[in-house]
Amino acid sequence: MAGFAVRPELPPRAGRVGRRGFLRAATALSATAALAACSRHSGDSGGSEGTAGPGFPVDVRGAQGTATVPHRPERVVSVGQYRDTDAAVALGVTPLLTPDLSTFLPGGLSPWLKARAGNRLPGLFSGAELPFERIAAARPDLILGTDRPGLARDYATLSALAPTISPAAGYNKDTWQVTTRRIGAALGHGADAERLVTEVQNRIAEAKRANPGFAGRTFTIGPVVADGTVTTISSAQDASALFLAQLGLVLSPKVTSLPQTSIPGRSQISPERLDLLDADVLVLTYATQGSRERLEAEPLFQRIPAVQRGAYVPLDMATAIALAFPTALSVPYGLQECVPKIAAALAR
Incomplete structure (x- = not known):
């Protein structure tokens, strides 16, 4: 499928970051390094690092660059508003953090997300600026940003923390089918994403026929x-x-x-x-x-x-x-x- 591809091997990521972005990334990375050290002392292995698993690594190409996901993600953070978190939860993965939507929705989360996530609700963050230190503290191995306006400004900083998925065509330009498939590929749930898209499209067709x-x-x-x-x-x-x-x-x-x-x-x-x-x-x-x-x-x-x-x-x-x-x-x-x-x- 267009937009993502399984890679036979994982090369190191490289990129240039502006002075402001570098400082923000350095702060976040320092927090991540400190937390990783604590995890090692406590005996936490930090997940599936070192074992790619079937279908990994995978490249997900986007408007801001290609995100290389080395192994099946276990700690996911969403910085997008609605569609990133919905796609992940629909595929059985609840992000650790997601934007607070209390301005529009009581409790900061949509009723359909609450119904699917049950008692495994994501943590919320608010404000126009991303909480980089809090994101770093979550130790993500994948960041979802396809539904983040202004992602270009923060993409380098986020990518320094974890592979970050940007939209395929641009903010608010991707269909829900495209977003579901791309996030499904990044999560290692590509087949589930295809089934989900088919299921929802069938429900639309049924409503039209009825x-x-x-x-x-x-x-x-x-x-x-x-x-x-x-x-x-x-x-x-x-x-x-x-x-x-x-x-x-x-x-x-x-x-x-x-x-x-x-x-x-x-x-x-x-x-x-x-x-x-x-x-x-x-x-x-x-x-x-x-x-x-x-x-x-x-x-x-x-x-x-x-x-x-x-x-x-x-x-x-x-x-x-x-x-x-x-x-x-x-x-x-x-x-x-x-x-x-x-x-x-x-x-x-």
Whole structure:
């Protein structure tokens, strides 16, 4: 498969690191060295070092470089937001650390990840800056970063700690299938990743077959931010639009020609033109309960034909994230939460 390859032997990694990155890496490496010394004194062998195992070493090529994974990873850290951790957990590997998503999700983790991980939940870290010393202290033998915005800035530092997987095409450009397969290869679960992709794709196909009435029906979907600003997805290539399109729905042509905001694929809807949101089904998500209450109280919103006939579907934040950041775990959750509501809306 493109993007990764088993290597017959493992050459040493090499690379150039800037002064700032070198200092950060040196600090992290010092912590790692100290912890490794403690492990040796305590009798901890540190895992599977020295034994590659079947299928290893493996190269996973990415936008930031090639990560060479020498042996089956036992201590994994995720610095990506949603998709890295989801892919690992879906394949039975819970990262030791992952970003805290409390800004968007209660408890900092998605409900679909909690359901799959059970009582083996990852530790959380917050903040825009990566906690390099904490990552080093975890003694990772693999770092997942395919879903990390700005990974290029920190890639050299992370790679000095452990093989680091970057996205194949770039941040937010890889499909969930690509991410699942690449992380599966790095974890030594390539066959499991293929089965998982097939299983999830079959669930999508089943949902489409079970709802033939979706075919050709139009939709609009978009977020309403905390200050009440209404935006709509205006590109058929947006992840949320693709999620609904694979069920047979079609993004409304009323929005596809609108000028986009600074966020690609998004267009702002003025209070006077809320009628542009009308479609066979109107789907909105809200940053706050207050923003929802204000919009739903607007007379112009209440006059939208889809709203008047009950074809308006408000989604909670977790479901919105499941659609916007699809993974092998979030897609089944999104299908479960969305499909019945859209089917009911279209029946009205």
